[in-house]
Amino acid sequence: MSELQVRKVVAAYDGAPVLHGVSFTVPSGAFAAVLGPSGSGKSTLLRTIAGLHAPLEGAIVVGGRVLTGPRVAMPPERRRIGIVPQDAALFPHLDVRANVAFGLPRAQRGGARPDELLEMVGLADLAHRMPGELSGGQRHRVALARALAPEPDVILLDEPFSALDASLRAEVRAQIRQVLRRARTTAVLVTHDQDEALSMADIVAVLDQGRLVQVGPPEEIYQEPRSRWLAQFVGGAVVLPGAWRGDAVECALGDVPAHLGAGEVAREGDAVELAIRPEHLTLAPVGEGLGGVADASVDAGADAGTVALVRHVAYFGHDAVVTLDLPGLDEPIEARVLGVHHIRPDAEVRVSVTRPGIAFAAR
Numbered sequence: 524m525s526e527l528q529v530r531k532v533v534a535a536y537d538g539a540p541v542l543h544g545v546s547f548t549v550p551s552g553a554f555a556a557v558l559g560p561s562g563s564g565k566s567t568l569l570r571t572i573a574g575l576h577a578p579l580e581g582a583i584v585v586g587g588r589v590l591t592g593p594r595v596a597m598p599p600e601r602r603r604i605g606i607v608p609q610d611a612a613l614f615p616h617l618d619v620r621a622n623v624a625f626g627l628p629r630a631q632r633g634g635a636r637p638d639e640l641l642e643m644v645g646l647a648d649l650a651h652r653m654p655g656e657l658s659g660g661q662r663h664r665v666a667l668a669r670a671l672a673p674e675p676d677v678i679l680l681d682e683p684f685s686a687l688d689a690s691l692r693a694e695v696r697a698q699i700r701q702v703l704r705r706a707r708t709t710a711v712l713v714t715h716d717q718d719e720a721l722s723m724a725d726i727v728a729v730l731d732q733g734r735l736v737q738v739g740p741p742e743e744i745y746q747e748p749r750s751r752w753l754a755q756f757v758g759g760a761v762v763l764p765g766a767w768r769g770d771a772v773e774c775a776l777g778d779v780p781a782h783l784g785a786g787e788v789a790r791e792g793d794a795v796e797l798a799i800r801p802e803h804l805t806l807a808p809v810g811e812g813l814g815g816v817a818d819a820s821v822d823a824g825a826d827a828g829t830v831a832l833v834r835h836v837a838y839f840g841h842d843a844v845v846t847l848d849l850p851g852l853d854e855p856i857e858a859r860v861l862g863v864h865h866i867r868p869d870a871e872v873r874v875s876v877t878r879p880g881i882a883f884a885a886r
């Protein structure tokens with residue numbers, strides 16, 4: 524068993540605090556993502572777990588072994604922690620097999636283990652290629668095989684997919700996720716990419732300015748963000764000012780059903796901010812110009828909803844983001860819809876909300 528516990532870690536550089544008491548637990552074999560904007564302290568946390576940065580306070584415990592703690596600072600090479608760095612960092616003069624073997628004690632390098640690992644990451648055929656002859660995704664799989672070679676208790680992945688182009692990224696993420704699942708190694712990925720965190724992890728820990736603001740399964744982080752900041756950072760949100768009405772918010776979109784965010788308190792009439800996911804807005808045509816057959820996300824014939832002016836349509840194939848001006852609002856809002864057949868700039872549409880929003884006390 525190799526449960527990872529990060530306990531009340533406080534870290535600083537030259538006296539400037541960077542992590543302010545970060546705690547979370549990754550169960551044995553689980554995959555955790557530490558998600559946060561640039562400068563939030565993700566790399567510092569990873570380096571602390573690896574033993575490359577000494578925290579001022581707190582502990583790192585793996586499978587009951589204290590790696591960092593009061594009067595304990597185990598050196599990185601004794602921690603049984605593997606690292607997959609951002610740029611894969613393969614040795615350019617060694618072939619694929621030799622790169623993987625490098626992760627093993629000298630005596631085991633000629634044995635079957637490197638080949639087993641290459642089999643595991645699906646690269647057995649490329650054992651004798653040089654790193655310069657591999658795709659970005661293949662290089663990452665070699666780096667993962669090398670990190671897994673000594674059977675570490677924990678694997679740390681430092682933004683490993685950021686250099687890959689978008690078309691390759693989803694595929695490599697899925698492959699690496701599958702290999703780690705099969706190896707049953709506890710893993711921690713740091714990333715600023717919310718899609719990556721939500722799609723790969725069993726547990727997402729969100730860092731903001733050195734503080735852990737929420738930890739939980741991806742669905743919980745997305746569906747029940749604990750703050751307005753989190754709602755906007757993870758998944759994006761339309762945020763509208765309004766007044767609390769007990770089970771709804773009166774705002775520029777009318778009375779929108781809503782519940783209060785965790786820990787929030789509001790009385791009837793209090794000023795709140797309503798967070799709604801862009802995909803929970805639907806658009807219906809208004810008037811002749813937009814009439815006709817509507818597609819899945821366009822609610823033809825409905826006369827409910829608030830009339831808004833379409834400013835811009837960004838078409839992504841699988842869906843589209845429609846930027847809208849709502850009466851009484853200075854800032855435009857964005858709706859994410861499945862079809863934009865009848866939606867054109869300067870057209871009027873009716874905007875409705877399909878799911879309850881979340882209300883936070885106004886700042």
Ligand SMILES: Nc1ncnc2c1ncn2[C@@H]1O[C@H](COP(=O)(O)OP(=O)(O)OP(=O)(O)O)[C@@H](O)[C@H]1O
Nearest residue numbers: 536537541559560561562563564565566567568715
């Ligand atoms: N070696 C260092 N010396 C001094 N300050 C540092 C050092 N490394 C990081 N910092 C500062 O610590 C804070 C956290 O940095 P860290 O690299 O951990 O954040 P991050 O979330 O990983 O950011 P990014 O996503 O941009 O890599 C930042 O304000 C950064 O400027």
